[in-house]
Amino acid sequence: MSARWLDAELDGADVTPERRSKPKKKKLLGRRKLDDLTAADPENIADDTIRRLIDSGHITEIVAELKSGKEATAYVARGPRGPVLVKLYRELEARSFKNDAVYREGQVVLDERAARAMTGRSRKGLEMLQGMWVSAEYAHLWTLWRAGLNVPEPLVGPLPFDYDATVPAVLMRLIGTEDSVAPRLSDARLTxxxxxxxxxxxxxxxxxxxxxxxxxxxxxxxxxxxxxxxxxxxxxxxxxxxxxxxxxxxxxxxxxxxxxxxxxxxxxxxxxxxxxxxxxxxxxxxxxxxxxxx
Structure with missing residues (x-):
């Protein structure tokens, strides 16, 4: 996670867990409806993330939903360089998979306020964990892509400054075509x-x-x-x-x-x-x- 993103998130952040006696109700962003991600006029798209991706020139439109998983839903989109896969993460509280501690063990968070916020899972802490989860996928994709491994090409980055701006979405080149997306190996019929x-x-x-x-x-x-x-x-x-x-x-x-x-x-x-x-x-x-x- 970049220092720029972390400083912005920590500015005025409450690093202690929120009191249960005063819960702050809000609508969690889980699986988005396709109707909320599309519109004839981009200005009328209901989803803030998709409008931001269109305004920044990363994509031109969402075409279809591809697959919904435990943490995110994948969508087929069109972009200036061809077909794009948009992986749109749900908020941590809206995921069926929430316990990521086993994967994060050994990671060092130098900012003590950030560490306390994430450990306490306050509202800001959960937002930081979300940002780390998304940024980690970008960073790993760039590392593996550069090393020559068979992974999708990341379409934003390689600097954290660039891909921090797309949270909670990860953009990568679509494997396959818009009309024939590559199947998971679990679904493929092989000789x-x-x-x-x-x-x-x-x-x-x-x-x-x-x-x-x-x-x-x-x-x-x-x-x-x-x-x-x-x-x-x-x-x-x-x-x-x-x-x-x-x-x-x-x-x-x-x-x-x-x-x-x-x-x-x-x-x-x-x-x-x-x-x-x-x-x-x-x-x-x-x-x-x-x-x-x-």
């Missing part, structure tokens, strides 16, 4: 040869993450896309590093989840065997880094 190729690519992807010092935290065919015989890794806000004391367990869980979810495609293996292969591959050479022009 035996394709399944074997997809498995090898998926294991290699987890190894590439490990080589960079990361565990995904939620790695399975549900967070892998299949497009033109290529596996694309997605969903990175919970990506964690070796500074997290849960790192080994999260990596082991990733390997187990991958092995379990691939049984649908006829591959029978176990988590420990998968983990050993991931660790072996991680000692090899990684992909060629991408050159990102300023």
């Amino acid at each position: 035996p040869a394709e399944a074997q190729s997809a498995w090898q690519q998926s294991v290699q992807g987890l190894a590439d993450l490990l080589r960079l010092g990361y565990a995904h935290g939620d790695y399975s065919t549900y967070n892998l896309l299949w497009w033109e015989n290529t596996v694309i890794m997605i969903d990175f806000p919970q990506l964690t590093t070796r500074q997290n004391s849960n790192f080994s367990e999260l990596l082991r869980r990733d390997a187990q989840s991958l092995a379990t979810s691939f049984r649908k495609h006829g591959l029978q293996t176990d988590g420990e065997t998968t983990l050993r292969e991931v660790q072996r591959l991680a000692r090899g050479k990684g992909p060629e880094p991408r050159i990102v022009l300023p």
